[in-house]
Amino acid sequence: xxxxxxxxxxxxxxxxxxxxxxxxxxxxxxxxxxxxxxxxxxxxxxxxxxxxxxxxxxxxxxxxxxxxxxxxxxxxxxxxxxxxxxxxxxxxxxxxxxxxxxxxxxxxxxxxxxxxxxxxxxxxxxxxxxxxxxxxxxxxxxxxxxxxxxxxxxxxxxxxxxxxxxxxxxxxxxxxxxxxxxxxxxxxxxxxxxxxxxxxxxxxxxxxxxxxx
Amino acid sequence: xxxxxxxxxxxxxxxxxxxxxxxxxxxxxxxxxxxxxxxxxxxxxxxxxxxxxxxxxxxxxxxxxxxxxxxxxxxxxxxxxxxxxxxxxxxxxxxxxxxxxxxxxxxxxxxxxxxxxxxxxxxxxxxxxxxxxxxxxxxxxxxxxxxxxxxxxxxxxxxxxxxxxxxxxxxxxxxxxxxxxxxxxxxxxxxxxxxxxxxxxxxxxxxxxxxxx
DNA sequence: CCGCTCTCGGTACCCGGTTATCGATTCTAC
DNA sequence: GTAGAATCGATAACCGGGTACCGAGAGCGG
Ligand SMILES: NC(=O)c1ccc[n+]([C@@H]2O[C@H](COP(=O)([O-])OP(=O)(O)OC[C@H]3O[C@@H](n4cnc5c(N)ncnc54)[C@H](O)[C@@H]3O)[C@@H](O)[C@H]2O)c1
Ligand SMILES: NC(=O)c1ccc[n+]([C@@H]2O[C@H](COP(=O)([O-])OP(=O)(O)OC[C@H]3O[C@@H](n4cnc5c(N)ncnc54)[C@H](O)[C@@H]3O)[C@@H](O)[C@H]2O)c1
Numbered sequence: 001x002x003x004x005x006x007x008x009x010x011x012x013x014x015x016x017x018x019x020x021x022x023x024x025x026x027x028x029x030x031x032x033x034x035x036x037x038x039x040x041x042x043x044x045x046x047x048x049x050x051x052x053x054x055x056x057x058x059x060x061x062x063x064x065x066x067x068x069x070x071x072x073x074x075x076x077x078x079x080x081x082x083x084x085x086x087x088x089x090x091x092x093x094x095x096x097x098x099x100x101x102x103x104x105x106x107x108x109x110x111x112x113x114x115x116x117x118x119x120x121x122x123x124x125x126x127x128x129x130x131x132x133x134x135x136x137x138x139x140x141x142x143x144x145x146x147x148x149x150x151x152x153x154x155x156x157x158x159x160x161x162x163x164x165x166x167x168x169x170x171x172x173x174x175x176x177x178x179x180x181x182x183x184x185x186x187x188x189x190x191x192x193x194x195x196x197x198x199x200x201x202x203x204x205x206x207x208x209x210x211x212x213x
Numbered sequence: 214x215x216x217x218x219x220x221x222x223x224x225x226x227x228x229x230x231x232x233x234x235x236x237x238x239x240x241x242x243x244x245x246x247x248x249x250x251x252x253x254x255x256x257x258x259x260x261x262x263x264x265x266x267x268x269x270x271x272x273x274x275x276x277x278x279x280x281x282x283x284x285x286x287x288x289x290x291x292x293x294x295x296x297x298x299x300x301x302x303x304x305x306x307x308x309x310x311x312x313x314x315x316x317x318x319x320x321x322x323x324x325x326x327x328x329x330x331x332x333x334x335x336x337x338x339x340x341x342x343x344x345x346x347x348x349x350x351x352x353x354x355x356x357x358x359x360x361x362x363x364x365x366x367x368x369x370x371x372x373x374x375x376x377x378x379x380x381x382x383x384x385x386x387x388x389x390x391x392x393x394x395x396x397x398x399x400x401x402x403x404x405x406x407x408x409x410x411x412x413x414x415x416x417x418x419x420x421x422x423x424x425x426x
Numbered sequence: 427c428c429g430c431t432c433t434c435g436g437t438a439c440c441c442g443g444t445t446a447t448c449g450a451t452t453c454t455a456c
Numbered sequence: 457g458t459a460g461a462a463t464c465g466a467t468a469a470c471c472g473g474g475t476a477c478c479g480a481g482a483g484c485g486g
Contacts, residue, residue: 002442002443003217003408004216004217004443005443006408006411007404010401010404010407010408014386014388014401015388018388028462028463028464029463029464030463035388038444038445039444039445039446040463040464041444041445041446041447042443042444042445044463044464044465044466045443045444045465045466048464048465048466053464053465054463054464054465055451055452055453055463055464056450056451056452056453056462056463056464056465057451057452057453057454057461057462057463057464058452058453058462058463058464059463059464060464072411072414073407073410073411073414074410074411074413074414075407075410077410079410079413087305088301088302088304088305088308089301089302089305091301092300092301092302092305093402095301096402096403098402098403098406099406101403101406101407102403102406102407102409102410103407103410104406104410142413143409143413166413167409167412167413169405169406169409173227175227175228175231175248181416183409183412183413183416185405185406185408185409185412187402187405188223189306189309189311189400190309190311190314190315191220191223192382192398192400193311193312193314193315193317193382193398194223194286194288194314194315194316195216195219195223195398196315196356196380196382196396196398197286197287197288197290197292197315197316197317198219198285198286198287199380199396199398200287200292200355200356200379200380200396201286201287203394203396215472215473217473218473241432241433241434242433242434243433251474251475252474252475252476253433253434254474254475254476254477255473255474255475257433257434257435257436258435258436258473258474261434261435261436266434266435267433267434267435268433268434268481268482268483269432269433269434269435269480269481269482269483270431270432270433270434270481270482270483270484271432271433271434271482271483272433272434273434
């Protein structure tokens with residue numbers, strides 16, 4: 001599955017939640033399509049690939065779509081995950097509700113700042129990063145999120161992988177080097193901002209050249 | 214330009230920075246290619262599209278690449294931008310150095326929490342969101358970042374657009390409704406985490422089915 | 427100086443993602 | 457009940473991003 005396709009599924013899910021909150025029970029392929037900038041054809045193929053069946057003149061049942069897309073993404077499970085680096089970004093992540101929405105259960109916070117160790121955020125204690133490996137092994141945690149300075153991320157990632165972590169969600173602006181089989185998902189905030197910069201420049205160029213061409 | 218292609222350019226840039234710090238002056242298309250999981254052919258076409266010329270048996274000059282890719286993304290400028298919502302996420306963004314890296318200059322912070330108004334973060338004062346429109350109009354600010362609760366984002370976006378903002382970087386988990394011509398770049402953190410969940414599930418399936426097929 | 431090798435630049439080809447099309451199905455209206 | 461409209465499911469056609477290939481030029485070794 002290509003990244004673009006995966007993103008479409010996640011966007012369907014977001015739109016479905018909104019539709020459901022509006023009291024809708026079904027949705028047509030064209031409705032989903034216009035929001036994504038593709039055709040109804042593409043949407044029907046996406047859904048067909050998940051063995052989701054719709055009904056003519058009625059569309060797809062929203063509840064079915066939600067369950068099947070969620071299953072494919074495996075976001076109905078509660079995989080334990082640890083968060084390392086309880087700075088501003090880390091705290092924002094702890095307090096957000098994205099973990100359960102994405103199939104994770106945030107079970108441990110680690111930092112190496114003595115001022116933070118022992119405090120708690122959203123009911124979870126901040127533990128000393130020194131005991132990180134032991135805790136992760138004992139709890140069998142296989143996923144971790146890195147919200148650390150870029151120059152600390154690689155060393156911490158190495159320790160986590162040694163302790164048994166096999167999937168990393170990385171916010172540091174660095175290309176982590178990990179063994180084969182270890183998944184790294186980089187959340188590159190600055191690339192989102194760069195994309196905005198590019199789109200602004202492109203729009204301004206288009207306006208300057210005139211809308212006729 | 215497709216999103217995938219744009220992302221490749223940004224990744225080239227990240228890798229170039231690393232190579233430059235290692236003292237390299239040139240780079241070959243194949244070197245850039247392996248990091249991106251594409252062929253040298255694709256990289257050469259990407260660079261050729263920017264009118265970047267390399268030399269046989271030598272590669273491309275890193276300095277040239279950096280300048281031309283940066284120009285295309287327009288990240289060498291300093292577009293003024295305002296940030297609304299100085300919670301944990303907002304504070305992390307203020308303290309990061311992504312703004313200048315992506316062609317922006319963070320010039321104003323807004324919040325509506327009386328406890329925050331008047332304090333300052335990284336030297337910038339937190340202003341009262343009540344005076345947001347006037348300030349943005351007076352300063353001619355055309356970009357803004359939303360780090361707000363989802364249920365407040367639409368209302369604030371409306372006010373910003375009315376005040377002249379034409380590009381939004383949105384962190385709230387909501388599909389903003391804006392007039393045509395206004396750019397919205399959504400930074401959907403939870404989708405990154407969902408993508409991780411999907412990749413973990415896929416890997417585990419692949420392992421279960423055995424590596425032979 | 428002369429090949430040899432490496433890498434670029436351009437072109438042709440290919441593949442898979444996207445769209446278009448059409449028959450099949452089901453709901454609505456009268 | 458029947459006609460008609462709407463929408464699905466499947467298949468075929470299209471298109472553009474990606475790859476393969478080849479000729480050309482630049483450095484290297486002898
Ligand atoms: N990719 C981006 O665009 C982007 C944007 C914003 C932030 N970030 C990254 O996210 C990181 C976190 O941001 P922040 O604002 O929360 O930074 P921060 O400095 O507030 O927090 C970093 C935390 O990590 C802790 N830490 C440092 N070394 C550690 C170690 N070895 N083990 C355990 N904990 C350790 C520190 O004590 C601190 O609490 C930043 O360093 C930045 O690189 C990236
Ligand atoms: N998309 C994601 O996956 C994701 C992840 C984390 C956070 N977020 C979003 O980012 C938002 C910010 O996160 P946070 O942890 O900093 O939240 P927060 O609650 O700490 O901060 C929100 C800030 O916005 C301010 N605010 C509220 N209404 C306002 C208004 N009308 N005008 C001006 N300021 C206003 C509040 O005073 C507060 O300081 C969250 O609400 C969340 O939706 C999204």
